[in-house]
Amino acid sequence: MERLVIKRLMWYLEKFDLLSNTQSGFRRGRSTADHIIRLQDLITITSSTSSQDINIIKDYVLAVFVDFEKAFDMVWRKGLLIKLKKFSINGRMFDWIADFTTDRTF
Numbered sequence: 001m002e003r004l005v006i007k008r009l010m011w012y013l014e015k016f017d018l019l020s021n022t023q024s025g026f027r028r029g030r031s032t033a034d035h036i037i038r039l040q041d042l043i044t045i046t047s048s049t050s051s052q053d054i055n056i057i058k059d060y061v062l063a064v065f066v067d068f069e070k071a072f073d074m075v076w077r078k079g080l081l082i083k084l085k086k087f088s089i090n091g092r093m094f095d096w097i098a099d100f101t102t103d104r105t106f
Contacts, residue, residue, distance in 0.1 A: 005096060013087070039063050043061050081097070
């Protein structure tokens, strides 16, 4: 049942573009390598444009990568349900997720 719900939920979130483009975790066809490549491209672009300028401009690139271990244990579950409602996820799907996340420990 969990697989069925997650498949339908991910389809909905992707179809209506509700997830940030910078989120890779738990998304089909994306990985942490995407962010590393994006960072490498940004560094290359930044260093090549500043060296070509007559007045050398110092550009800075800052990157922060966060990978939370056991993230589900730390999720504010009521906030998760609020966000689902904001994304117009309701009805049986919402009820199932609310029941699934209530009084659970891992």
